[in-house]
Amino acid sequence: MSEENKITTEYTDDNIRHLSDMEHVRTRPGMYIGRLGDGSMPEDGIYVLLKEVIDNSIDEFKMNAGKRIEIDIDNNLSVMVRDYGRGIPQGKLIEAVSVLNTGGKYDSKAFKKSVGLNGVGIKAVNALSSRFEVRSYRDGTVRTATFERGVLKSDTTEETQDETGTYIYFVPDDTLFKNYSFHHDFVETMLRNYTYLNTGLTIMYNGRRILSRNGLEDLLNDTMTNDGIYPIIHLKGEDIEIAFTHTNQYGEEYHSFVNGQHTTQGGTHQSAFKEHIARTIKEFFNKNFEYTDIRNGLVAAIAVNVEEPMFESQTKIKLGSLTMSPDGVSVNKYVGDFIKNEVDNYLHKHSDVAEVMLQKIQASEKERKEMAGVTKLARERAKKANLHNRKLRDCRIHFSDVKNNRKEESSIFITEGDSASGSITKSRDVNTQAVFSLRGKPLNSFGLTKKVVYENEEFNLLQAALDIEDGLDTLRYNKVIxxxxxxxxxxxxxLLIITFFLQFFPELIKKGHVYVLQTPLFRVRNRRTKVRNKKALEDVKGKKGDFITRYCYSDEERVKAIEELGPDPEITRFKGLGEISPDEFVNFIGPDMRLEQVTLHKTDQVQKLLEYYMGKNTPERQNFIIDNLVIEEDRPEEEEKF
Structure with missing residues (x-):
């Protein structure tokens, strides 16, 4: 063995470490909550912490113990959750919130259909919070324990006349969740989903009441951006509830839940619903329909209760269970039998709904057949292009890679022109970041049929790159940027790209996969020797280089940077992505990149907005432009660059 290949680091008893439960959670938070983040994305860790606390209160409601949950988020930083269930048994209170694999939900007799089964959730909240307080109200006493980063600081018990239940207060540790902030929209969506799945439950959020009287029917009514072409079909059974209708949008859209948990990535229950709803409708009409024609425009929700559910990760966003209980019927058969009986009966009883549904399916079939020749040609063209697609610089890890633990990081940047795509390509993470380059401005697709997706080479290649022709189940990138x-x-x-997605793949936006990259408008920098602001110097302590640099995304940030780095800093205004060098671009597409999620709500009146902004020129829009036209004067040359 050469000297170069010799092992020089000793491996001794001192290298073997044992971490306490709380130390382990803090050392490997990704194992417990998936990711950290700052709260700007709905999957960020602070929302997982909130969910883990609420899950326990929901489980109390499911056991008919407490119909009200109070949640207060103060200044978007600290959280209080109070339920009126039975309260955590006081003798084991400390262990219940600080010792992993400790909980009251392993016994199926007590919690048959629980979400929080693993004995991990609330402990992770404790470990990852700078302050954590738990109170258990039982039998006329309240036991209170406080922790800091998982370390017990106080433990008291006293008499009380308050109602039974559990109180949790926590402040996420800002040394882990840097610059975090809870976003109201994300929290409210989470809470509304809880109420849809638990009719009769009242959640008080910062003093406002959230509840649902009609379950999944309310969910569809509140979230559909296109009206249903027939009344929502809402059916309930033991441990299962479904609701669905057809709309005039393209594609399919599903909301799925297990034991009150929103399974954003679906799972066995959602797959079973898709299979059996199409089969049942096909058999009812006794026609040789394609499943894709039956499901085109379908908007649906399914909720099941599974005994001891198995999820594919601790964050519980995809169901892996094959059976409804360890010794019970399969999820596929249970869902299939319910749909076969209930949907078939409904359609026989409501012939008017069945007739509208039939017309919708036949219209989808007709359009598909009209596109058949174009579709075949486009697929062949896309297949050839994929062998050497100049527009796509792919990455190694994809969202559809089931077993890859980094699949959530997969993303694709849709760029304009070769210069911008070149900078991103050279500075990207080749494992998780792909680049798709547009050639100039794409076609305005508003008002066009899906035929254009196949006739337009650029749209067809983009569809092929994302692999969403047959739905989101095969989506290759978690973030489309x-x-x-x-x-x-x-x-x-x-706007043209977002219009394309809204027109033909709205679920891509509704499921939160589409983002806009925020890039800096200015670079402000100054030599270290000129910077007098001590904080600015401390922020870059130990970093190499003669300059201290600030990248600014607005005029306000530019002014602040000048104040910090003065006197006479060098200011550069970036006029396009192509002007930013790859060495600098790496700062803007790394772990701390700024992304703005494209969201879609029922109140957005998407069709009217698209008609106004993307439809044929209207007098209203022309008048608006004339009335609001602003001539922006160029900045003084000395402000552009020093």
């Missing part, structure tokens, strides 16, 4: 210049042309291209 539109990366365009922050000028008028860039904004127009951004």
């Amino acid at each position: 539109v990366a365009t210049d922050a000028d008028v042309d860039g904004m127009h291209i951004r």
Whole structure:
């Protein structure tokens, strides 16, 4: 063995470490909550912490113990959750919130259909909070324990006349969740989902009441951006509830839940629903329909209760269970039998709904057949292009890679022009970040049929790159990031791409996969020797280079940077992504990149907005432009660059 290959680091008893439960959670938080983040994304860790606390209160409600949950988030930083269930048994209170694999839900007799089964959730909240307080109200006494980063600081018991239940207060540790903030929209969506799945439950959120009287029917009514073409079909059974209708949108859209948990990535129950709803409708009409024609435009929700559910990760966003209980019927058969009986009966009883459904399916079939020749040609073209697709610089890890623990990180940047895509390509993470380059402005697809997706080479290649022709089950990237210049042309291209997704793949936006990349408008920098602001110097302590640099995304940030780095800093204004060097671009697409999620709500009136902004020129829009036209004067040359 050569000297170069010799092992030089000793491996001794001192290298073997034992971590306490709380130390282990803090050392490997990703194992317990998936990711950290700052709260700007709905999957960020602070929402997982909140969910883990609420799950326990929901489980109390499911056991008919407490119909009200109070949640207060103060200043978007600290959280209080109070339920009126039975309260954590006081003798084991400390262990219940600080010792892993300790809980009251392993016994199926007590918690048959629980979400929080693993004995981990609340302990992770404790370990990852700078302050954590738990109170258990039982039998006229309250036991209170406080922790800091998982370490017990106080433990008291006293008499009380308050109602039984559990109180949790926590402040996420800002040394882990840097610059975090809870976003109201994300929290409210989470809470509304809880109420849809638990009719009769009242959640008080910052003093406002949230409840649902009609379960999944309310969910569809509150979330559909296109009206159903027939009344929502809402059916309930033991341990299962479904609701669905057809709309005039393209594609399919599903909301699925297990034991009150929103399974955003579906799982065995959602797959069973898709299979059996299409089969039942096909058999009812006794026609040789394609399943894709039956499900085109379908918007649906399914909720099941599974005994001892198995999820594919601790964050519980995809069901892996094959059976409804360890010794019970399969999920597929249970869902299939319910749909076969109940949906078939409903359609026989409501012939008017069945007739509208039939017309919708036949219209989808007709359109598909009209596109058959174009579709075949486009697929062949896309297949050839995929062998050497100049527009796509792919990455190694994809969202559809079932067993890869980094699949959530997979993303694709949709860029304009070769210069911008070149900078991103050179600075990206080749494992998780792909790049798709547009050629100029894409076609305005508003008002066009899906035929254009196949006739337009650019749209067809983008569809093929994302692999969403047959739905989101095969989506290759978790984040679809539109990366365009922050000028008028860039904004127009951004709008055209989002219009394309809204028109033909709305679920991509509704499921939270589409983002806009925020890139800096200015670079402000100054030599270290000129910077007098001590904090600015401390922020870059130990980093190499003669300059201290601030990248600014707005005029306000530019002014602040000048104040910090003065006197006479060098200011550069970026006029396009292509002007940013790869060495600098790596700062903007790394772990701390700024993304703005494209969201879609029922109140957005999408069709009217698209008609106004993307439809044929209307007098209203022309008048709006004339009335609001602003001539922006160029900045003084000395402000551009020093």
